Amino acid sequence: MNTELQPTSEQGQRFVALAEEHAADFATRADQHDREASFPKENIEALRDSGFLAAPIPEELGGMGVSSYLDLGIGMSRLARGCASTAIAANMHISIVTEMARLWRARDEQRDGAGGLMRAVAAKQVICCGPNTENGTDLQAPMTEAVPDGEGHYVINGRKAFGTLSPVADLLFSSVRIKDGDGYKSHLTIIPASAPGVQVMDNWDALGMRASGSHDVVFTDVRISQGSLLPGAPWNVYNAASAFATTAINYTLIACFLGIAEAARNIALEMAAKPKGPAGKRLADRTQIQHVVGEMEVDLAIARAVLERAGRLADDFYTRHPNAAAAGAGSLELAKEHQAMKYVLQRKAIDIVDKAMTISGGAGYMSKHPLSRLYRDVRAGPFMQPLGAYEVLDFAGRVTLGIEPPLER
Amino acid sequence: MNTELQPTSEQGQRFVALAEEHAADFATRADQHDREASFPKENIEALRDSGFLAAPIPEELGGMGVSSYLDLGIGMSRLARGCASTAIAANMHISIVTEMARLWRARDEQRDGAGGLMRAVAAKQVICCGPNTENGTDLQAPMTEAVPDGEGHYVINGRKAFGTLSPVADLLFSSVRIKDGDGYKSHLTIIPASAPGVQVMDNWDALGMRASGSHDVVFTDVRISQGSLLPGAPWNVYNAASAFATTAINYTLIACFLGIAEAARNIALEMAAKPKGPAGKRLADRTQIQHVVGEMEVDLAIARAVLERAGRLADDFYTRHPNAAAAGAGSLELAKEHQAMKYVLQRKAIDIVDKAMTISGGAGYMSKHPLSRLYRDVRAGPFMQPLGAYEVLDFAGRVTLGIEPPLER
Amino acid sequence: MNTELQPTSEQGQRFVALAEEHAADFATRADQHDREASFPKENIEALRDSGFLAAPIPEELGGMGVSSYLDLGIGMSRLARGCASTAIAANMHISIVTEMARLWRARDEQRDGAGGLMRAVAAKQVICCGPNTENGTDLQAPMTEAVPDGEGHYVINGRKAFGTLSPVADLLFSSVRIKDGDGYKSHLTIIPASAPGVQVMDNWDALGMRASGSHDVVFTDVRISQGSLLPGAPWNVYNAASAFATTAINYTLIACFLGIAEAARNIALEMAAKPKGPAGKRLADRTQIQHVVGEMEVDLAIARAVLERAGRLADDFYTRHPNAAAAGAGSLELAKEHQAMKYVLQRKAIDIVDKAMTISGGAGYMSKHPLSRLYRDVRAGPFMQPLGAYEVLDFAGRVTLGIEPPLER
């Protein structure tokens, strides 16, 4: 009996199978890219060439037609088993394209733009990236600013952090603030990576996810046309509309961390089953190791369950509510469930890797051992946006109690 | 957006709606039955009269035709919101009838017997009960013994504990051991509650679940015919066949404890929203209370997710594998997932009630307050069979590592 | 090797030995008082007659001269092993007398009053009680009000909850608010229990601590003289002075819950070591039970360690700083350590009782089993003042970060 998560659609099955194929390949290079902190350009090219990067795109636009968030999440978790850095890098693109596909299916006013972009992606001409985080502020309050130049263009200055996938991006979907009366509005812009003034800093050197190319991206007097500006939203506010916009789009990112946990667990099980040292004993035969494996399995059961349930809820919700206005306060309820899922899954993923490390004995602590990489990679989880891990409980409580604003900052 | 668990079939929807109706009624008497430790006979009659007790029975046999374990579990969780004692009492019957329905659908050799029994249940003539626990031994190793009298009958002596629903039972499905060579076999028997020598001890007086009528049931020289003896199984062994036989049948029991948690949570939210004391402050407005509510919601998200996933896995598994032999070792894998679910859900249910108590301030600690009942009821959870809570991690570890036997005792 | 907590002074050793004697006696009646919710008047009389109630009083005033908070706490934990209700009832008196002794040693301006009171206690003439909690407000913000009658007296109206020990109290140390300009000041008053208008409501009926006599105490037009009014403090503020005043005084109360945990643990160990049921198996021989016992021991090691360390810190701190002004902000640091201790100890005590319940199997769930009483008693812990369990983490964080006020409400 296979108790791994299973996709719910035929398209999903194809996507998951493809993810597993890529993962097997990427796993062979994961340690080296980690050691060298080198960007696995060849992996992204393979994903582009196989059509993986076009997975969420409707079949009529040339994609794989995977429309279920759950199925997309499962596929991304499988990919992350091979190389977590590659998975979160690929996810930067996948989540943007998933959102394009949603707009297209929802017959949103941005449908045409989204359609065009997806055709380009399906034709393997474009890779998207969304560097949006900035140091010392929240996702909803970008300090990067776009100023009208009086001639119909905007000039952008600012610095983004954690620009995962930036080394190979063609288009940058970055948030800016624009003066609006006494305050600001927040806008997403589409900036060609080749535009003058765009600089990918090549400065990513971190504890984990070292091959993800999460460099800073600096904008110095970058000029964009009005047409590159997507519709605005309130600045420095996290509300139902923010929840609608950010919940589903982050689902596949969180799913990657399940894959890390599963990879660590599989390594640990393999180690436990092998005779070890000159005495030739198997760890699997120790009752205490059996106990730790049991803890790991229970954590895994939780992680899989919350990811599956959140995926089903999202699939149902976004199908019923094609846009934020129609979704209303329900968006906050969905966000609550997804943030709870994230909170739980990221912690359980860390726990699972930790237990795998325990099972490994000192071996997993060695630099050359893949567990030492997974231990570093998995800790990136709690930093994932849109809410910090430390904000989730308050947010969940406030939404449940109907306190406004839903998030205290 | 409703994030409660939702049934997957039309029959399930009717069942859940009926459960909610009954729960609203039972809630009005729950505290009194708890205080008096009285058996809510009127509740069981209402469940019988409404057809609730025939829910798992195929429509062609006169039942509601709810065949999904998940849907049955959701319904039982709703019922438990009103009165947990009634729910676990009703569940004793429901789980036996669910198993009859499975045998019938699986075209098992016991199909005819099962069919007859179900018709009688649907006709409101029979209530089933399964007193099987015994003090100082495990479910797989009954010490209650049936001895052939040499004239084609068996004579049973022994004492069962936790005979929930026994005050109104017509048929007792109890396990016995029978000499088999040098050892024993374990058999389920069907014993009329009215048979000479059957004594329901009326001695249930416990911390919680006080209205569940979980009396000891004593068998003194009870004679049964060979026909009342179901096929035997190894004695004192927990193996794949035991797992097949006990996993699904216990699903609805565990589900009841979600209902307790949900009831406690709802009470706490209501209390937090009300102005309190002469100063008229709302607890909901304190950031720390919001935080505790957030913790409660996250725990609830976990509890619901693991219950849903285990239900889907069971629905899938028992559909694919109509009998234990065909299921093979997969039964242990399924049991692992269900035991992990039980382990998590029971602990989270306890945590949720505990946090509801915290939110209530001293009020919930008063005898007259429903939370003080829920606090006592929910602690019954970890005792639920077939495995003790303290056995789950070892079991999960051993199954995962392929260690035999799957359970160390 | 005895790893129980050990007193640090000779006086403490005598006190602890006396506590153990009383505990052995009280244990024989604890279940009955619990069942009947009757107040164990004979226990309090025994404690008075043996000199136990005069333990903190200096030897020159006729007491046992136990001046170490740690030693007092250890003694109270031993007493609670026998009957937790009696222990927290006795503690109401002990903690007030401990504070009197501190004032006397600190040569505070209230020294003479404190001395006189202690002599009366040592002469077995007076039992003190401090009903101060009120529903819907915090300890620092009593709504019970004292209004000057213009003739040099004050008239008090209000209602106190959780008036533990009130059935036998001679003097009530209760907080009131008094108008002070546009606001209020908070004062402790000394009210004879026999004063007209004082009513002990005989209404305590709770989940646990059922024999503690924690009735509501109602004040209706109770007149007190100005001399019965102790010096005022800011109303509705928790600051360094509040911390100084409430930290040490609550130490012995928290210590009682260690005793509950130790009693539960001892019962569980005894049960595990006994052959059980017709099969005569010992739970102690199961590896999983050994594991649960190990968890219980680790929790106990934590509980004892934090109680010991907090006691030593208090002993050191109050010796160095005889009054609040001299102590300054250090009082908040000490309060942080003590609140952290409380947070940990109360949770670990609950966990230990829960694990003892697990080890007991169903037996501990029966009403007649002492574990079912301990399970209910121990849950009172997180309600203990001055801060709610849900406030501790925020308080600790704010004190550490130097945020004012130290407690957000």
Next chain:
Amino acid sequence: MNTELQPTSEQGQRFVALAEEHAADFATRADQHDREASFPKENIEALRDSGFLAAPIPEELGGMGVSSYLDLGIGMSRLARGCASTAIAANMHISIVTEMARLWRARDEQRDGAGGLMRAVAAKQVICCGPNTENGTDLQAPMTEAVPDGEGHYVINGRKAFGTLSPVADLLFSSVRIKDGDGYKSHLTIIPASAPGVQVMDNWDALGMRASGSHDVVFTDVRISQGSLLPGAPWNVYNAASAFATTAINYTLIACFLGIAEAARNIALEMAAKPKGPAGKRLADRTQIQHVVGEMEVDLAIARAVLERAGRLADDFYTRHPNAAAAGAGSLELAKEHQAMKYVLQRKAIDIVDKAMTISGGAGYMSKHPLSRLYRDVRAGPFMQPLGAYEVLDFAGRVTLGIEPPLER
């Protein structure tokens, strides 16, 4: 009010002050040594020159005379705040010398040898190291074997792992097994690092503790005299004598991990208090960050409390019981308390660093940030001997229940 752990003797105070001085110095080089995985030879030399490495040696033999395990542990925790790798390297030597001092004070038969060694250490001529761990076996069952050559010498072959401090060691205290009838005995030997056949492999490359020089040490036909063989003990047995021999000697090692946690906590507090990013917000002003800080403080309170209590218990125990025979089964009780302490402290240290990472935001995840080093260093904790973290609960349970052998393997 200073709530750090405080030494109990004057010698301890001097030692702790010296540790703080060294820590401040070592902190300036810790990141570089970590990055380069270089051994901080200059640090060890500084520790030798200042007399730090002679701390446990009686004053009459030329040392600092710190005889309290608690005080030694506090000093090591302070040292680890600056550079954890240096601290655990220094501890290899310190713990051996501490044991020499114990033997000397206990007037053991090895007193003279111990005294001579300590004089040499005090004269800064000798650094000791104890490479004893081997892959695939337990500490009590070395596979490294010493075979008599028939001419009064022994020939040693085997491979030790985790030979912390080996780059600068003069003497290696390594365990070997020697045939004894049909079985083996386990002996500690003293091997000059310069002896022919001793090879320090220079192969330490790990996730954390990268500057600790924990290379493999290989013995190839190393010849030692009979005099270099310390008295034998049963092989592959963990009993009361093993507990006596290994409990105190490991205390200072565990203490180092408190220092890591304290360093991480201090860094996090500093970061929280600083305005951040272009918006200039302080994390300290967010209620959720205050909450996380509170969690960190509670964890720290636990870690300090268990370390202090275990230290006091050890100080008391080894004073009362100068040798293993006199200590009897009490050694297992003490070992239980120390293993429980280790289990708790190592986990809390990990939790504290994790929370510090959370507070840091993404900043702490960068390679150049000291938190990313502490995150890797602290994970070494659960691997520390003599028992694996996964063995502690079973061991504690079995000792408590009186099950033999005390450890199931």
